[in-house]
Amino acid sequence: MIRKLSLRMLCLLTLSASPWALAGPPSAEMLSYACAGCHGNDGSSVGPSMPSLAGQQKDAFVIAMKEFKSGERPSTVMGRLAKGYTDPEIEAMAGFFAKQKRFLTGQNIQAEKVTRGAALAEKNCSKCHTEEGRTAKEEAGTPILAGQWLKYLQFQSEDYKSGGRKMTKNMGNRVKLLSAEEMDDVAHFYASVK
Amino acid sequence: MTLDRRSFLKLLSAGAGAAGLPMIGRAAELMPKTTRRVVVIGGGFGGTIAAKYVRKLDPTIEVVLIEMERNFISCPFSNLYIAGIYDSMASLTIGYDKLTANHGIKMVYDEVTGIDPAAKVVSMKSGTLSYDRLVVSPGVDFRTEEIEGYDAETPHIIPHAWKAGAQSTLLRKQLQDMPDGGNVIISMPLAPYRCPPGPYERSCLIADYLKKHKPKSKVILLDPNPDVVAKKPLFMKAWNDYYKGVFEYVPGSKVTRVDAKTRTVYVEGVEEHKGNVVNLIPSQRAGKIALKADLVGEDKKWCPVNPVTFESTKHKFIHVIGDSCAPPSAVAPMPKSAYSANTHAKVCAMNVVALMNGLETTEMSAINVCYSAISAHESVTVAAVYKVIDGKITPVPGSGGLSPVDFSQTKREHEYGESWLKNILAEMST
Ligand SMILES: Cc1cc2nc3c(=O)[nH]c(=O)nc-3n(C[C@H](O)[C@H](O)[C@H](O)COP(=O)(O)OP(=O)(O)OC[C@H]3O[C@@H](n4cnc5c(N)ncnc54)[C@H](O)[C@@H]3O)c2cc1C
Numbered sequence: 001m002i003r004k005l006s007l008r009m010l011c012l013l014t015l016s017a018s019p020w021a022l023a024g025p026p027s028a029e030m031l032s033y034a035c036a037g038c039h040g041n042d043g044s045s046v047g048p049s050m051p052s053l054a055g056q057q058k059d060a061f062v063i064a065m066k067e068f069k070s071g072e073r074p075s076t077v078m079g080r081l082a083k084g085y086t087d088p089e090i091e092a093m094a095g096f097f098a099k100q101k102r103f104l105t106g107q108n109i110q111a112e113k114v115t116r117g118a119a120l121a122e123k124n125c126s127k128c129h130t131e132e133g134r135t136a137k138e139e140a141g142t143p144i145l146a147g148q149w150l151k152y153l154q155f156q157s158e159d160y161k162s163g164g165r166k167m168t169k170n171m172g173n174r175v176k177l178l179s180a181e182e183m184d185d186v187a188h189f190y191a192s193v194k
Numbered sequence: 195m196t197l198d199r200r201s202f203l204k205l206l207s208a209g210a211g212a213a214g215l216p217m218i219g220r221a222a223e224l225m226p227k228t229t230r231r232v233v234v235i236g237g238g239f240g241g242t243i244a245a246k247y248v249r250k251l252d253p254t255i256e257v258v259l260i261e262m263e264r265n266f267i268s269c270p271f272s273n274l275y276i277a278g279i280y281d282s283m284a285s286l287t288i289g290y291d292k293l294t295a296n297h298g299i300k301m302v303y304d305e306v307t308g309i310d311p312a313a314k315v316v317s318m319k320s321g322t323l324s325y326d327r328l329v330v331s332p333g334v335d336f337r338t339e340e341i342e343g344y345d346a347e348t349p350h351i352i353p354h355a356w357k358a359g360a361q362s363t364l365l366r367k368q369l370q371d372m373p374d375g376g377n378v379i380i381s382m383p384l385a386p387y388r389c390p391p392g393p394y395e396r397s398c399l400i401a402d403y404l405k406k407h408k409p410k411s412k413v414i415l416l417d418p419n420p421d422v423v424a425k426k427p428l429f430m431k432a433w434n435d436y437y438k439g440v441f442e443y444v445p446g447s448k449v450t451r452v453d454a455k456t457r458t459v460y461v462e463g464v465e466e467h468k469g470n471v472v473n474l475i476p477s478q479r480a481g482k483i484a485l486k487a488d489l490v491g492e493d494k495k496w497c498p499v500n501p502v503t504f505e506s507t508k509h510k511f512i513h514v515i516g517d518s519c520a521p522p523s524a525v526a527p528m529p530k531s532a533y534s535a536n537t538h539a540k541v542c543a544m545n546v547v548a549l550m551n552g553l554e555t556t557e558m559s560a561i562n563v564c565y566s567a568i569s570a571h572e573s574v575t576v577a578a579v580y581k582v583i584d585g586k587i588t589p590v591p592g593s594g595g596l597s598p599v600d601f602s603q604t605k606r607e608h609e610y611g612e613s614w615l616k617n618i619l620a621e622m623s624t
Contacts, residue, residue: 023502024555024556025556026556030544030559031556033537035561038563048612050610076597079565080595081561081577081579084561084578084579084589084590084592190611
């Protein structure tokens with residue numbers, strides 16, 4: 001965060017502007033720290049429903065924020081917050097959170113659901129949500145799912161199934177093959193991945 | 195390292211008898227300053243975060259956090275405990291040990307009784323501490339002098355429960371002990387006060403409790419403000435849809451006199467309201483120490499600060515954050531909330547570190563979101579993003595606002611709200 005006295009500041013000093021006029025624009029840290037009160041220390045949530053942002057793919061983060069902003073993606077609070085940031089500010093925050101290590105807290109997960117979910121995920125989801133959801137490939141904007149909070153994944157599954165949250169065509173083709181119960185099994189699986 | 199008054203006294207008496215030992219009251223320096231030091235007053239929503247982020251951003255700066263209590267109990271969600279929805283305050287309580295273990299923050303458990311801005315020294319019962327920069331986040335104090343008949347005993351009979359802990363337990367117990375058919379009176383503060391939606395949230399949750407357990411009872415909310423201060427359409431809907439019959443709202447009702455023994459409050463000194471349970475929340479100002487140290491402005495209530503660094507405009511090298519501060523604002527000032535205090539602290543810490551290193555400061559970017567429960571399993575929010583425009587903290591145009599009034603999101607928001615509290619308390623204590 002530490003920057004050297006900028007030329008701009010020196011110019012302003014000689015103009016003797018008001019003290020706040022000397023400040024540089026909000027840095028990635030300044031913008032991102034404000035999110036941690038909800039999303040946890042540097043974006044690692046201690047749950048149980050708030051999603052972790054730490055280690056999220058940059059493009060998935062940017063697309064999520066832009067879709068919150070436009071209203072395309074439904075949300076409880078993120079739509080109202082995302083409207084407060086410019087596109088470059090969103091890029092800066094995406095860069096900040098992508099660099100953070102995700103710390104996982106133990107979750108209450110049902111083992112038999114995890115077993116069923118693992119097989120379903122391998123068959124239907126692993127093309128894009130690669131390495132058991134630890135990485136992402138194939139389609140732009142595919143998020144990391146590994147270790148995400150179960151309750152949050154269940155909310156997303158409900159929204160996908162109800163049509164409230166739009167999917168890409170290719171993901172939709174897979175999700176439609178799964179029952180709500182099976183989607184829940186897959187959510188348990190991804191939440192369990194360390 | 196941790197020093198409280200007791201161990202300090204022990205330390206003193208260990209060497210006592212020896213000549214020239216400094217005496218208490220003669221301001222013994224608790225920890226002689228050997229390096230650059232930031233002292234933080236108040237281990238609540240603002241202070242813990244300021245202390246932690248200074249250390250995180252520059253570990254060569256020594257940080258001492260002074261707090262008068264061993265544990266901190268969160269006001270947010272304490273209304274759920276008061277209304278019997280939570281069984282205990284365990285999930286609202288944090289300690290400070292991990293701030294020391296993980297971040298090297300030095301804890302001192304004592305009450306700050308004075309600040310000398312010229313000498314850059316704070317004094318406590320147990321001694322003094324020198325600082326290079328001081329961050330002050332003491333929360334609020336009550337303007338009890340504005341209520342005739344209010345004395346030191348009053349809150350033990352009619353609790354305010356506006357600082358969580360024993361006060362919350364007292365109010366909860368009084369509600370539980372009240373017979374069915376009894377009346378609960380909430381008298382709320384004049385704006386601005388800590389947590390604008392808080393009294394309305396409390397009225398909903400107490401009404402929820404009455405509906406379930408004491409259906410012949412009623413809660414009456416006396417509001418000295420002309421109209422609902424926060425989340426108006428949301429609370430109006432909750433009162434109408436959920437609490438008709440057990441709730442009454444009386445705006446423009448300023449309580450100026452109290453008789454604790456008979457549990458009676460008087461609006462404008464005359465109109466009498468007698469309750470079986472009375473929850474009198476006095477109007478507020480900055481924490482006691484801010485007043486004592488001459489950090490408050492012309493209104494004698496709140497502390498004027500620079501909107502970028504949160505440095506006091508009255509005394510250099512002292513920064514005030516959280517409920518106590520009043521930065522220049524446009525459109526609507528940031529509410530006095532836990533989330534505001536959390537983001538003030540981060541903005542302040544970043545710029546304190548910049549100033550101490552002779553570097554350029556950074557413009558503030560902050561958020562406020564307040565979750566309010568409207569029933570045992572439903573919550574609503576107000577949200578905003580803030581930045582400095584023309585020297586004033588201003589909501590970013592087009593951002594923020596209230597939850598949808600159709601209550602389509604209330605169940606999910608309640609779940610997210612509980613996670614918010616877990617995350618913000620973890621951020622303060624780990
Ligand atoms: C019922 C209720 C519900 C609320 N709900 C919400 C909510 O849902 N969301 C939200 O964002 N906000 C909420 N709030 C508001 C929130 O509690 C405050 O805005 C927040 O605590 C402000 O933080 P602070 O750091 O300014 O003060 P505090 O958090 O009160 O911290 C001040 C600390 O300083 C210590 N202290 C004070 N003076 C001294 C001294 N002289 N020496 C040593 N230590 C000292 C105190 O012991 C205390 O620990 C609620 C408040 C209430 C009352």
